[in-house]
Amino acid sequence: MERREFQAESKKLLDMVINSIYSQREVFLRELISNASDAIDKLYYRALTDDNLTFDKDSYFIKLDPNKDTRTLTITDTGIGMTKEEMESNLGIIAKSGSHQFKEENEIKDGHDIIGQFGVGFYAAFMVAEKVTVISRSVDSEEAYKWESTGPEGYTIEPAEKAEVGTKIILKIKENEEEENYDEFLEEYRLKQIVKKYSDFIRYPIKMDVTESKLKEGTEDEYEDVITEETLNTMIPIWKKNKSELTDEDYENFYREKHYGFDKPLKHIHLSVDGAVRYDAILYIPESAPYNYYTKEYEKGLELYSNGVLIMEKSPELLPDYFGFVKGLVDSEDLSLNISREMLQHDRQLRTIAKNINKRIKQQLKQVLNNDREAYERFYQSFGQQLKFGVYSDFGQHKEVLQDLLLFYSSKEKKLVTLDEYVERMPEEQKYIYYAQGDSVDRVDKLPQTELVKDKGYEILYFTDEIDEFAIRMLMSYKEKEFRNVSSGDLGIEQDEKEKEEEKETEKEHEELFTKMKELLGDKVTAVRASKRLKSHPVVLTADGDISIEMEKIINSMPDDQQIKADKVLEINVDHEIMNALEQAKEQGDEHLKLYTNLLYNQALLIEGLPIEDPVAFTNDICKVML
Numbered sequence: 001m002e003r004r005e006f007q008a009e010s011k012k013l014l015d016m017v018i019n020s021i022y023s024q025r026e027v028f029l030r031e032l033i034s035n036a037s038d039a040i041d042k043l044y045y046r047a048l049t050d051d052n053l054t055f056d057k058d059s060y061f062i063k064l065d066p067n068k069d070t071r072t073l074t075i076t077d078t079g080i081g082m083t084k085e086e087m088e089s090n091l092g093i094i095a096k097s098g099s100h101q102f103k104e105e106n107e108i109k110d111g112h113d114i115i116g117q118f119g120v121g122f123y124a125a126f127m128v129a130e131k132v133t134v135i136s137r138s139v140d141s142e143e144a145y146k147w148e149s150t151g152p153e154g155y156t157i158e159p160a161e162k163a164e165v166g167t168k169i170i171l172k173i174k175e176n177e178e179e180e181n182y183d184e185f186l187e188e189y190r191l192k193q194i195v196k197k198y199s200d201f202i203r204y205p206i207k208m209d210v211t212e213s214k215l216k217e218g219t220e221d222e223y224e225d226v227i228t229e230e231t232l233n234t235m236i237p238i239w240k241k242n243k244s245e246l247t248d249e250d251y252e253n254f255y256r257e258k259h260y261g262f263d264k265p266l267k268h269i270h271l272s273v274d275g276a277v278r279y280d281a282i283l284y285i286p287e288s289a290p291y292n293y294y295t296k297e298y299e300k301g302l303e304l305y306s307n308g309v310l311i312m313e314k315s316p317e318l319l320p321d322y323f324g325f326v327k328g329l330v331d332s333e334d335l336s337l338n339i340s341r342e343m344l345q346h347d348r349q350l351r352t353i354a355k356n357i358n359k360r361i362k363q364q365l366k367q368v369l370n371n372d373r374e375a376y377e378r379f380y381q382s383f384g385q386q387l388k389f390g391v392y393s394d395f396g397q398h399k400e401v402l403q404d405l406l407l408f409y410s411s412k413e414k415k416l417v418t419l420d421e422y423v424e425r426m427p428e429e430q431k432y433i434y435y436a437q438g439d440s441v442d443r444v445d446k447l448p449q450t451e452l453v454k455d456k457g458y459e460i461l462y463f464t465d466e467i468d469e470f471a472i473r474m475l476m477s478y479k480e481k482e483f484r485n486v487s488s489g490d491l492g493i494e495q496d497e498k499e500k501e502e503e504k505e506t507e508k509e510h511e512e513l514f515t516k517m518k519e520l521l522g523d524k525v526t527a528v529r530a531s532k533r534l535k536s537h538p539v540v541l542t543a544d545g546d547i548s549i550e551m552e553k554i555i556n557s558m559p560d561d562q563q564i565k566a567d568k569v570l571e572i573n574v575d576h577e578i579m580n581a582l583e584q585a586k587e588q589g590d591e592h593l594k595l596y597t598n599l600l601y602n603q604a605l606l607i608e609g610l611p612i613e614d615p616v617a618f619t620n621d622i623c624k625v626m627l
């Protein structure tokens, strides 16, 4: 028996396969099973043109046989086999793919897509095996041959005995090393796991004899090992089935089987696209957020398959951040994979798929919003913040996609409404879309700032999430209607001549008092003014300029210590009885007016949910007034 050397380049390549191409050792099994499946597919193609051959799908299988005593793992297939020459060229020259050549020579169709293309996968066996033996008999030969190698030193080929057509690969599993455990590749449970993970949708059954300890018949506490042959893979992926054959329950079961979430998914999307890039996808919109969703630990992404073989557990490129909650998978035969199948060579196909998927998710959400509001609200409860963050992020790039998916609580409807519903209801003379912010609907409801707008009969959107105002600032307007904070200086509410006249008079009347009050407050406020928006409450703090008080609160609570200040204005309700008290205080001297001004300013801070600078002084001030 003559030992043959691998070609010089092959030696280097083999070293690379063993040591650096694959990041996980377990993929050796994926590679050998894919080869076995390719070999059966080749028989199928041969039968199409060869009258002497019939292909009965049910008689083909792949079998795994772990044996701890001999430390071997045998993978047997009933495929096309290899002649001596094929062994020479396909296993003797690394990076020579018989499968690739086969694809070139045969017209590949019917979804029997050959997986192999690079001619390196087989050698992944050396990551776990110290010796690899291949015994194969080709469909074209009466004789069988044995190929054997212990790695870079070379290989031998000699005649062998094998009754049936097909290939048997015997891996002599390496001994454990200090930090490496190879025993796991002889364990039934582990092999099952690896098959499920990577090869669950291989078209042919992957079988293994599984040992189970069972109660011995006729006894109560005696157990015996029972061996049964199990098929480890599901074979037909749900996404390759016809949609009409599948029920909601099937999709829900698949969601659970895949551990996409513990909840019941809100909706699923099943796509079979036959366009420029062909792919199938099953996507789920979950109903509730995983516990770590809003943390750094959460990783978005879809599973990526190529021809039913898992390539990536989480491909982040397939989902934009704002739809990062979507779960599911994509299977495409059109991906250009790199040699380890762990990455893609071009992301063009992936980008096309991602773009389509993005569109479909939006459509689906819109549909739920329009047809099943209750379900959408449940979804929004979990992921509304994410959508709003999506509007805000990347300098508002995605606002067009997302604006119609937003909901806010409405002062009028007392429930969540869309921006479209708001704008549709706006009276003609209403200039802006009004909003007010606070920690909760109850709190916003009681805000004095909302009085005038409500009095006018206009609807107000309540912003109770920190992100709300930031997102809306990015949006700027919706259907050409600008957003306006109810606390802002200009509310765009038209006044008639008489009202304007009255306002001027009031300003003049109290000018001296307000100037004095502003002096007493110093730079705590930029102005003290007669309020146009208050009806029953005595005071309120509002903001001039771009930064609202709510934004000041949020930004200042962030860890990066960017201290910013809103231009606060103390507004006084001149129709309130408090005005008399203030005018009297002014007459009584600065001391008195200062006491009242501070009290009112601190009250306004409290209403806004802002901290009082000196609570002790504030309570002392109250006592002074009481005594």
Ligand SMILES: Nc1ncnc2c1ncn2[C@@H]1O[C@H](COP(=O)(O)OP(=O)(O)OP(=O)(O)O)[C@@H](O)[C@H]1O
Pocket: 031, 035, 036, 039, 077, 079, 080, 081, 082, 090, 091, 096, 097, 098, 099, 100, 115, 116, 117, 118, 119, 120, 121, 122, 123, 167
């Ligand atoms: N079980 C098998 N039965 C028949 N032929 C096989 C078998 N395993 C490997 N071969 C032959 O050996 C060749 C090399 O296999 P290898 O796994 O290295 O590459 P590949 O499958 O062609 O490509 P890839 O690197 O993309 O997996 C295959 O193309 C095929 O012709």
